[in-house]
Amino acid sequence: MVVCGDDALARRLATELRSVYGSHVTLVLPPAGRSVSPTVVGRARASALIGRMSAAMNRAAGIGEPAASERLLEADELTDEVLADAGVERAAALALVHDDDETNIRTALAARRLNPRLRLVIRLYNRRLGQYLEAVLDQAAALATPGTDPRAFDASTTILSDADTAAPALAAAAVAGTSKVVEAEGLILRAAERTGPGPAAPGGSEICTLALLSDPSAEPAPDGGVPGPQLLPDEETVAAGAARGRVVLETVSYSGPNLPSGRSVPLGYLLSRRLRWSFAGLVAAVLALAIAAMLTTSDRDYPLHAVYLTVLDLFSINEPATGEPAARQILQLLSGLVGLLLLPVLFAAVLEALGTFRSGSAVRRPPRGLSGHVVLLGLGKIGTRVLARLRELDIPVVCVESDPDARGLALARRLRVPVVLGDVTQEGVLEAAKVHRAHSLLALTSVDTTNLEAALYARSVDPTLRVVMRLYDDDFATAVYRTLRTAHPRATTRSRSVSYLAAPAFAGAMMGRQILGAIPVERRVLLIAAVEVAGHAQLAGRTVAEAFRPGAWRVLALDTGSAGATPTIPAPAPPPDARGTATPPRLLWELHPGYVLRPEDRVVVAATRRGLADLLGHRPDTMTGATPPH
Template sequence: MIVCGDDALAERLAAELTTVYRERVTLVVPNAQRTGVAAGWARASVLLDRVQAVMNGGEGDLGAPHVVEATVLDEATLAEAGVREAAALALVHDDDETNIRAALAARRLNPRLRLVIRLYNRKLGQHLEELLDQAAALAVPGLDPQALDTSTTILSDADTAAPALAATAVAGTSKVVQADGLLLRAVERTPPGRGRRADPGLCTLALLSSTTNDPAGAEGSDASGQEGPMLLPDDGTVAAATGQGMVVLETVAHTGSATPPGRLAGRGVPLGSLFSRRLRWSLAVLVGCVLGLAVANGLLTDDRPLHAAYLTLLDLFAINDPALDKPTARQVLQLLAGLAGLLLLPVLLAAVLEALGTFRTASALRRPPRGLSGHVVLLGLGKVGTRVLARLRELEIPVVCVEEDPEARGIPLARRLRMPVVLGDVTQEGVLEAAKIHRAHALLSLTSNDTTNLEAALYARSVKPDLRVALRLYDDEFAAAVYRTLRAAHPRALTRSRSVSTLAAPAFAGAMMGRQILGAIPVERRVLLFAALDVAGHPQLEGRTIAESFRPGAWRVIALDTAAPGERLPDLAATPAHDGTDRPAGLVWELHPGYVLRPQDRVVLATTRQGLAELLGRQPQLRARPSDT
């Protein structure tokens, strides 16, 4: 595997490939002498030292990545890095043009190469993906690109981090896997009481060696002396393990309040924001006065109720004849009706002006509706914030956005989705209050400034101490320090500090392994992979029932893709494109144990590294330790 990059994403990607997938990695970094960036190579060296420290872990050398310094990422550099013999190449430079140039050169050098390219422009990425795959197919005539194990995957760090950030706001965890647009998370269940059984969720992924609060950070052994967790246990083992914690798979669901009521059907405009409270009370009082005058007019004149109301309205709008020869009571009622009409005119004018202003604002940016609660406050509508906003909208979670720049990238999306937006500097007093932070379910602070994110999180905690907070921080060490401090200061609240590169690296690594990889979830010191495989060509699956295909400790079928082969997503880990059509989800999670897998089926499996290597018919290039199955 070859990784070309110069930032934290390249470091994280190299570590992910080496520690999780046990692959040999070559890291291509810029040459600082030619670029004039004195700190470039020093930073890359520091990052590489971190990678080696993570990989070694005090338990034996796993092999450090081979480092190649390059002035320009051209064909000569790629050839020196070994692109002709490589299985996959990741181009994760922050410059789109550099990545595109290198991708075209790499495809010429090795048509069989699997390419993963970091690109923010989705439309350009789609065209580039089709072009490179077509070039690979034409380079080897007569062979299907899938038979070549060749694919081009265009990813954005903002796109890949968005599901994890959305899951953090909803469920408090970033240990998620996306399949066909559905978010799945690994959740630890504490041991149930005697005679009770824990909720198995969709399926039981592992039995923990010790009870902890974090399935990814636990270490130790259970009472029987078994080291590490038991991955993919069978039902009998799970039933017998009454005293052990377990990790189960479940879907991510929003637990906050639903979308606030009081909207105009089909328009999404809150009724309460058409007219102010004072204006509504003024109208109500005047209407009451008119009704009272109509009743009094009917009682004093013995007139029919309908005719008495009609005369009152004529008096109200000053178009009735003066009651000169009428009784005194009728004359007084006419004067009162005329006075009410004078008061009604400015109220009606104010109502018209407020309604026009409201609809003008509704066509631009909405304000947070009155009575909103249980929502997510999203700070920052840049690249990452825009993707997270779209993901939260897909999950039907109420969101209030806060952005300082009215020309920010995500403002048009918020306007189109009818999402409330508060324009202002989040560090200024009153901005978070306008977003109703005191009634929010969670805060996602995703601006590009670490200090702003931290200041917003601290202020939000002072307003609501138990608020769920997730903030984006670039530096991993700073993020860890902030996390520990906030957890110590607010032990009962949920705090998460996330780096976009840390969240995006697993998706890039999975794409380098092939489109069948949906993601990886750590369980203590082991790793579970999630993969989508076609049943055809796998004798361990083809012709077997769901129960017969299950191999404890190796793999387990957890979902079946029921979509027709021509309608399936080529990459289940990708977020489905919303083109206005309602494409039904093809994955079925509640599987009958007796269902027989057919060659045309595609399944989603939870598997260990060794189990996936056996299914794919290849062995890991680096020998895995027994504790890292």
Template sequence: MVVCGDDGLVHRLAAELSGVYSESVTALLPGARTDRRQPSVMAVRAAALFGRVTGAVGVRGQAASGGAPAQPVRIVEAAEPDDEALIEAGVQHAEALALVYDDDETNIHAALRARRLNPRLRLVIRLYNRRLGQHLEHLLDQAALVSAPDLDPEATDASTTVLSDADTAAPALVAAAIAGSSKVIPAGGALLRAAERPPAAEGGGGAARERALCALAILSAPRDAAAGGGSGTDGGSGSGSGAGADEPLLLPDDEEVARAADRGTMVLETVTHTGPTLPPSRFAARALPLGSFFSRRLRWSLAGLAAAVGALAVASWLVTDEDPAHAAYLSLLDLFAIDDPAIGEPLGRQILQLLSGLTGLLLLPLLVAAALEGLGTFRSASTLRRPPRGLSGHVVLLGLGKVGTRVLARLRELDMPVVCVEQDPQARGIALARSLRVPTVIGDVTEEGVLDAAKIRTSLAILALTSSDTTNLEAVLSARASKPGVRAVMRLYEDRFAAAVYRTLRDSHPQALTRSRSVSSLAAPAFAGAMMGRRMLGAIPVERKVLLFVALDVKSHPELAGLSVAQAFRPGSWRVLALDTTAPGDRRPDLAEPAPPRGGERRSGLDWNLPADYVLTSDDRVVLAATRQGLADLLGRRDRTAPPPSAPDGRTADAGRG
């Protein structure tokens, strides 16, 4: 596996492939080729994350420390991913390549070069532009078939997958703000949460367990001593009956759940928002009522002028003995001063003409005022809304960049009231906030009064998603000063800094929920799953183990085809959770994205209540949860028994960040 990038995602992804999947990984990092004797900052940070020490030469860092990973990560430095750098990284013989540069153009150029060097290469590309990503997938897949006519699609998976780290991380950030948990999987427009339930003896059973879709794991038994608690691998072989009570059991059957009634469980349930929402007319209306175009005083003035014109028309009809239509026509000509003077005509006609001219003089300023008010109404309709009075139970979203924009869209899909705060009026998400009629405060969140303008005192949670760790921390501290019990979710990259912040805020405000998340750590499992050849819906950490959620076609796996849901269940390895009910030709390639709406309602397309006797056919596509080893068995991967690498603090790499 080859991973190329210039930010934290390349580090997380390489560690995920090496630690969770035990793959042989080469990381292509940006570095100065002018001095190849010294490692770059990216290489030093990568070596520290992978648990290794760079050697004296520095460009590859082959020296390993005592805690070397199961599959060492090879580091190659290059100023840019050109042909020479890709060949040096081994793209010609690689199985998969991930291009996770922060610049879309760099990723596209590198993908075109890599497809030319190796048509059989599986490509995973990081792009923010969804529409461009769809076209690029089709283009690169066609290029693979043209470059290698003998390519067998069934035997070689030379597919192209375009992902966005913002789209991948958004569901977990939204769930952390709404439900207080990041153990969330997006599937078909729904958000599924892995919730921990206490033992039945402590009141954790009953209705809460009945509402759960299924049991994902039996948690380890509570113990007084902080022991190691297992080897750190998820095993995944068998049902886990031989495991002790000091380690969790993944994907247990009903008998194991019944026997472990004194231990907590982790269950799968849906995430919904049941809090207050704003009326559609005030919060999400897309059209303005006609009455708001003109002020009340102007409307009354226009109505009075119309009545005066009508009275003049009636008077002209009575005075001149003309038919009503002709009398009204003459009154309008006099009103706009385009009729001949009434010289030599009866006195009544002359008086009416003077009154009509005077009324016409009054009409001109009213028409100008109406035009100005109409323009002002349209201008105000295109500006950002202010938070309305009485707003409460909302989420304060700080930052409308790439991640903040996707999070805003997810929150509005859940009908969650949101107030955005953004310093840059030209930020990426301002247009989306304007189109959704979301209240937005323009200003620096660190300045006095900005959070108060966003109604932080009556909010449910604050989501600090700016690109600056210190800004996010300062915003959360200011929010806690205004409302100590507010739920806080911060975007922090540095693990040690995030851990220190979390512990301090937890101790200072034990009654409030605090979460710190890294976008790269949330997105890495999905990118790693795509490199393994499957559309990963996500990964959920269970203590020191990890559960993977993936969508599979039944026809490609004899372990599932022709078996019922109960027979296909392998305790400790995999479990079928849902069935894609859409027709094979209409299925979406990425189940993490919601189905397009039909008839005004958003469709899911997934059946989460499969009967145990349902027989899986070759045309079915299912969503299943699997352990690492169980997924490796399903994919036909080679056996990897080496343990995952240990982090500097003694935790294993699959403990799950974020």
């Protein structure tokens, strides 16, 4: 695997490939100091740079120590010579994650020319340009290898954005308190640990058991260690190990209150509570006058006629009650007085409704009585993607943004999401977002100190509030996390960088388009992949139960979309429409064990690295890009 970049995402991606997938990686970075010619840095320096990150990441994920360190190249510019020195001509995949789109595009075109069979993963911010580029590079790979079976190798091109790939994890952290997630067809899945049998945790629906964790009370292994986890166990094994911890796959959902959606405007947005009470009092006065008129009339007037006469008196369009009984005259005077009181109330209602419609074209205010929502700070590149994800889950959101020209305000206006314009560090801004009644706080501004200040203030208001912060500096994020966890042990605190959350998706794309994500289980890893049934004897013509191979792979879901489609990593789902609804997922997760898999079907499977390699007909070293041992 070859990774080319100029920021933290490149280092994170290299670490993910080495520690999770066991791949050999060549990392190409710009020189740390003055410009020098491309040189191969010694293995000791590569270990110092990448090894420390691998060790820290492994300790956090519970994965074993990585393999031997790989090469690190320094280059001012990604020329053909640099790419050749990095081994692109014989590499399995190349990731271009520079912050500059033009650099990534130029290098991708050169790499496709050098190696038409190379898998390309490109980081681009421009979605439309990415779609065109992906089609061109895939067509170039097909024309450069005429007459070759496309299934013999995977020369796919995948365009990703760090903002799009980090958004599901941030949304899941706000809902379920975890970022260990996998995305499939717009559905967010999480791997959660359970102790013994029991229902899924709130905010999730359990799909299956992925693994049984190690049993500390078991007999030591021949090498003296504790036996490892059992991946993809069958039902009998799960029942026998009911006392052991297990890793289950769950869907991330939300069951709290929803914001009003649709094009209709609720009455609470148009009229304030005082005006509504004023109208109620006037209606009660009219009814009381009508009843009094009906009771004081000698011939006992009908109720509807009595109301009609009262309304005429109210608007002063009835004949004067001269020559009529005193009671009728008094009621007419009282009706005229109530009519005078009605005029200012109607005038105030008109002004308030006009003001509501005027502000509705800009941003909405948080509704009265809102609770259980997510407070989202920052509507920049990351915040906009996270907002779309949260609304796809029907989660009520209140946004806080200081820039009136932020890119996410248009999306918030279209989705009818309340926005508080103001600096979160100023007094009263977070109170206006009703953070004291919120479910969680997502601090996603581009300033670390602003995110920290907002989190600390929210903690002072509600010590149990779930807080997720976006912090750029890893050491600073670690220190903040440990301090807040110590100060508020009962609360959930997460501090993540975008590169940390985006690296798994980029690494999965480098493994091939089938890979949707990876889930670490102690010192091992499970892959979630999309596989076509056609051409796989282990799947075609078999039932779901017969296709299950314990310890190797398991069919999780069936794609109900178009048959024969090429498996791809699900692109980020489009934002919801103006009604706040999104296209429902095409994956069917509750498969009957007796369903027979057809060649035109496409399924989502959970598999080990070796199991997926056997299923796809590859050697394990071709799945990871590693060099087979001599």
